Amino acid sequence: MAIIEAKGLARTFKSRKRTVEAVRGVDLTVQDGEIVGFLGPNGAGKTTTLRMLTTLLEPTAGSATVAGADLLRDPVGVRRRIGYVPQAIGQTMGGTDPNCLVQEELLDQAALYHLDKAEALRRAEQLTSQLDLSGLDERLVKTLSGGQRRRLEIALGLVHQPPLVFLDEPTTGLDPQSRSNLWDHIRRLRSDLGTTVFLTTHYLEEADALCDRVFIIDHGVIVAEGTPDELKRRVSGDVVTLQVNGAKRRASELLAAQPIVHDVAVSDDGALRLSVFHGAEALPTLLRVLDDAGVTMHSINLSRPSLDDVFLTMTGRSLRDDSPSAGHGKATDAADSPAGTRR
């Protein structure tokens, strides 16, 4: 069953000088129980789309059903059934008050969802143990480490046990250890509770490690969609790199004749680079062909394209170049976030 179904979702920001089409018609469907990643450079429309789906921003066009409620007709119904964890970087932080106690934040959040006191206490206790926050109840939020604070923010999004949770850049700014720890928590959300997770990320390895399916958004439209594996295969298949002893030309001709190989190139260091579909299954065939022809090798290597390659192919730019510190990133970032455009 689809838990998110969006059709033609669009958002235009108007300021005195110009009109910015931040999102230009997004169609997406997310199934119940999926972990879905939303990838895109700064200014691509990620955050704007997320803000529309979470009722923070009214779409200028399109419609959507989120967690069984109509986004436009019943926004409060949507809010009741979703959890949202804002991004903790940029203009606004992740939603916790530095001067609150951890316990107070959890209980206040429960009250916002109209949970009664006993239920609130029970949920607070559950969440602190699930998200490794035990013993921090009486600590001020500002004294928490980055990872602890992020886990608290995620706990706040889960207080009312929503079937669907939106995480905006959940691990940005965390050290690698905290990040992989958080990944475990996110995986457990789905495996233990069946929660659907919709996350945006800057990190391709995060999408790769965590997501069943990935949407790539650029210039306000979705340019690719699929499982990480499907997307990688769509780029150019896998790459097999061979070092043969002599007979390079003969080997190259032999291999190029194989139907599973769709491209052969000789790289600078004299190795043969083969583009093949389904590299793992192709290896035995390649080995046998060379062996039958009496060509010996001294190394063979199979590498799969990364999501970064996918990204580069789909959008013409690398995610990594698009760090927030890059000069051009600033301007597009402002267009992406509604707060940056004064209306």
Place this chain on the structure above:
Amino acid sequence: MSFIRDTLVVFRRQMRLSLRNPAWVIIALIQPILYLALFGPLLTKLPATAFGGSGGTAGSAGYKFFVPGLLIQLGLFGSTFVGFAIISDWRAGVIERFRVTPVSRLAIMTGRVLRDVLTLLVQAVILVLVSVAFGLRAPVSAVLLSLGFIVLVAVGLASVSYATALTVKSEDAFAPMLNSVVLPLVLLSGIMLPLTLGPGWLQGLARISPFRYIIDAMRSAFRGQYATTVMLEGVLVAVGLAAVCLWLGSRVFLRENA
């Protein structure tokens, strides 16, 4: 009703945060008390005619004139500056976090306003008690009525302050805006000296400040005169101001996009 419950949830949270750092409630009182101690005595030596009396010096009539002004000044500064706090809340992502929950979006404002009103009431009571020590003599009913005026002023100004702050989202823009609005309002309200001392054009200009009507009504009560046109004007202006400001504020908090 869920709106009231939501308002109380927000109120409790804000009150708890205020009580965690109660020093500023007292700090806000330093300015009016300094005025009371270092400026008030000047008024008692003015001729009584300046305050509508006759013969000799004003004496305690000076305080009957000055304390209502100080109360309004306390309300003006106290309530218009509350917006700063919501800018840091917005920056912390707290406002957005609340807006994604089923809580009434208006309660995000009204819960805060309730906290501000309560804080201001406490400050006003302390200020009145200190004034009595300095020589204010006024009927209790007049003080209670004045507290009612203060509540209306605080409701209105705090709402507009939050709405404005959440619209500009920057302390750098909000601070000069406040200064350019609050100072003329204070000066045109006749807080320090009777406007009747001024030239005609100034008295005419002062008619645009709603606080001038409210202060006049409070002063009328402090002199023990309740059934006056001045009182009626004051009540109408105070209620109208609170209603209009509350409406303006709610528009910002209830809009779909923030």
